[in-house]
Amino acid sequence: MRLVRNLIGTPEGAIGLGILVLLALVALFAPVLSPGDPLRIAARPLLAPFTDPSFPLGTDRLGRDVLAGIIHGTRTSLAVGIAAALAAIAIGLCVGLTAGFAGGLVDEALMRVVDAFQIVPSFLLALAFVSVIGASVPVVVIAIALGAWADPARLTRAQVLSIRERDYVASARVIGTHPVEIALREILPNALPPVLALSAIIVAAAILTEAALSFLGLGDPNVVTWGSMIAEGRNVLRSSPSLSIFPGIALVVTVVAVYLFSEGLTKTIGRGRRIA
Amino acid sequence: MLLIVVILTFGLLESASGDAVDAYLLSIGGGDATVAQALRQAYGLDQSMMARLWVYVSSLATFDLGWSIAFDRPVLDLILERLPNTLLLMGSATAISFGLGSALGIVAGAKPESAVDRTLSTVSLILYAIPSFWLGLVLSIVFAVQLRWLPTSGIETIASGKEGLARALDIARHLVLPVGALALIYMALFLRVMRSGMAEAWQLDFVLFARSKGLSRSRIVLRHVARNALLPLVTMLGLQSAAMLGGSVVIESIFAIPGFGRLAQEAVGGRDAPLLMGIIVVSAVLVICVNLIVDLVYAALDPRVGASESAG
Numbered sequence: 406m407r408l409v410r411n412l413i414g415t416p417e418g419a420i421g422l423g424i425l426v427l428l429a430l431v432a433l434f435a436p437v438l439s440p441g442d443p444l445r446i447a448a449r450p451l452l453a454p455f456t457d458p459s460f461p462l463g464t465d466r467l468g469r470d471v472l473a474g475i476i477h478g479t480r481t482s483l484a485v486g487i488a489a490a491l492a493a494i495a496i497g498l499c500v501g502l503t504a505g506f507a508g509g510l511v512d513e514a515l516m517r518v519v520d521a522f523q524i525v526p527s528f529l530l531a532l533a534f535v536s537v538i539g540a541s542v543p544v545v546v547i548a549i550a551l552g553a554w555a556d557p558a559r560l561t562r563a564q565v566l567s568i569r570e571r572d573y574v575a576s577a578r579v580i581g582t583h584p585v586e587i588a589l590r591e592i593l594p595n596a597l598p599p600v601l602a603l604s605a606i607i608v609a610a611a612i613l614t615e616a617a618l619s620f621l622g623l624g625d626p627n628v629v630t631w632g633s634m635i636a637e638g639r640n641v642l643r644s645s646p647s648l649s650i651f652p653g654i655a656l657v658v659t660v661v662a663v664y665l666f667s668e669g670l671t672k673t674i675g676r677g678r679r680i681a
Numbered sequence: 682m683l684l685i686v687v688i689l690t691f692g693l694l695e696s697a698s699g700d701a702v703d704a705y706l707l708s709i710g711g712g713d714a715t716v717a718q719a720l721r722q723a724y725g726l727d728q729s730m731m732a733r734l735w736v737y738v739s740s741l742a743t744f745d746l747g748w749s750i751a752f753d754r755p756v757l758d759l760i761l762e763r764l765p766n767t768l769l770l771m772g773s774a775t776a777i778s779f780g781l782g783s784a785l786g787i788v789a790g791a792k793p794e795s796a797v798d799r800t801l802s803t804v805s806l807i808l809y810a811i812p813s814f815w816l817g818l819v820l821s822i823v824f825a826v827q828l829r830w831l832p833t834s835g836i837e838t839i840a841s842g843k844e845g846l847a848r849a850l851d852i853a854r855h856l857v858l859p860v861g862a863l864a865l866i867y868m869a870l871f872l873r874v875m876r877s878g879m880a881e882a883w884q885l886d887f888v889l890f891a892r893s894k895g896l897s898r899s900r901i902v903l904r905h906v907a908r909n910a911l912l913p914l915v916t917m918l919g920l921q922s923a924a925m926l927g928g929s930v931v932i933e934s935i936f937a938i939p940g941f942g943r944l945a946q947e948a949v950g951g952r953d954a955p956l957l958m959g960i961i962v963v964s965a966v967l968v969i970c971v972n973l974i975v976d977l978v979y980a981a982l983d984p985r986v987g988a989s990e991s992a993g
Contacts (some may be wrong), residue, residue: 432989527924617813620814656815
């Protein structure tokens with residue numbers, strides 16, 4: 406609770422958190438805000454924005470409501486971004502913890518795999534993965550997580566290496582605590598804060614990757630996403646550019662909010678350390 | 682390390698249901714089982730996974746990346762044909778973003794928390810949040826569709842018969858928008874890294890010492906603070922090379938540039954596993970090369986690195 410109060414104390418954190426809460430509400434209440442399937446044909450095609458009060462942002466080439474698409478797209482973007490980041494951080498924590506705590510050959514082998522994942526462009530990897538398995542929301546989440554877990558793994562390992570030599574870990578070892586218990590109860594909680602600071606950046610990157618994938622037509626075809634809306638609008642870019650511009654603005658606002666939130670978080674954690 | 686990349690990607694592509702022969706038969710409107718069998722035999726797709734992995738790795742040692750099924754040409758030829766366009770795109774985007782980003786970062790970091798710093802930091806935050814493909818679209822709406830200053834797509838005017846300098850200028854005109862879209866975003870990243878590095882360097886003892894010596898502000902900013910902040914920026918350049926290569930896939934698709942990234946997209950469309958595999962392997966090699974260069978530059982910039990290595 407104090408963390409939240411301190412977070413709101415920084416201007417970045419307050420603005421970021423505010424926008425994110427608003428977006429989360431839009432995502433949660435999407436069916437209430439715009440009932441019905443956003444992919445259904447609602448009006449005559451290519452209605453210009455700001456002309457018809459019942460379709461404030463106009464309609465696309467097939468007569469689908471743009472505002473409804475953006476509202477429902479919030480759901481996909483946030484859900485995929487957060488799920489992929491959670492998966493990436495979970496994998497990264499496990500691998501980093503194992504590598505740092507076990508050391509020796511296990512460490513060596515795991516870190517080579519991390520190296521391998523870091524030198525392959527994660528977007529190409531996601532592209533290959535989705536095209537091979539077939540596009541659906543869970544596959545997109547895994548594809549993004551595959552390209553994102555290496556950074557948290559490396560960071561966790563570095564943290565574990567510095568923590569495992571500290572006195573309280575040594576004393577836990579002396580009183581005969583089981584190694585797994587030491588890893589989970591003594592080391593993990595102390596290695597967590599910097600990894601959490603990284604997590605906001607991973608969420609932002611995941612949202613952008615998801616948008617790029619669905620822009621290239623590799624998203625789930627049954628779900629509205631901002632990326633696929635931009636791609637759809639691209640076909641009539643010359644006559645009605647607004648179709649691509651509105652979902653893009655939604656994307657930028659979301660990602661800016663996540664960055665602001667993460668800056669506020671980093672400041673708050675840094676300040677907490679200085680006091681403590 | 683490259684071997685791990687090869688094995689992992691191989692495993693990933695193996696898990697696909699349906700192979701290139703299926704996709705090919707579908708595209709020519711179906712065929713009977715014997716045709717499919719003969720095709721599979723010709724491409725070696727009927728052998729076990731381990732046998733094919735062995736064949737792939739051993740032919741890789743002789744720079745043979747296999748045969749593209751969708752294009753019916755050697756994978757290496759295809760990649761080498763497309764690579765220069767992508768390298769040109771990435772190279773100029775890197776140069777511009779690094780130059781502008783570090784310069785603006787010095788301006789912002791020269792006086793942390795000043796009005797200039799705040800403005801630059803805010804602008805760069807927003808720029809960095811913009812998806813590259815959307816920025817590309819917006820730039821092409823403004824400069825190519827509305828103002829008609831620049832071409833919307835392609836790498837050069839087709840069949841213009843231009844030679845030499847005229848051709849180079851033509852290519853440059855086509856590259857302004859894609860390079861701009863890629864460079865603006867990475868410029869924002871480099872600006873932020875440079876700025877935060879400088880903000881930290883102001884607290885360091887040697888900067889305090891330089892200030893107490895009464896050196897001029899511009900001299901401190903350039904020779905002491907900026908120089909120190911440049912090192913993490915160079916590290917960042919190496920780390921971002923993989924992301925930039927990925928970003929060029931989308932940019933190339935928007936501006937219809939026949940490069941490496943578009944090839945990846947075409948490989949995906951044609952379910953062309955050997956081609957996709959080759960693209961991933963070559964991109965890993967590229968990233969390793971960039972990081973090697975970055976390490977060398979790093980050693981040249983920071984004498985401590987070279988010295989400690991020769992001592993150890």
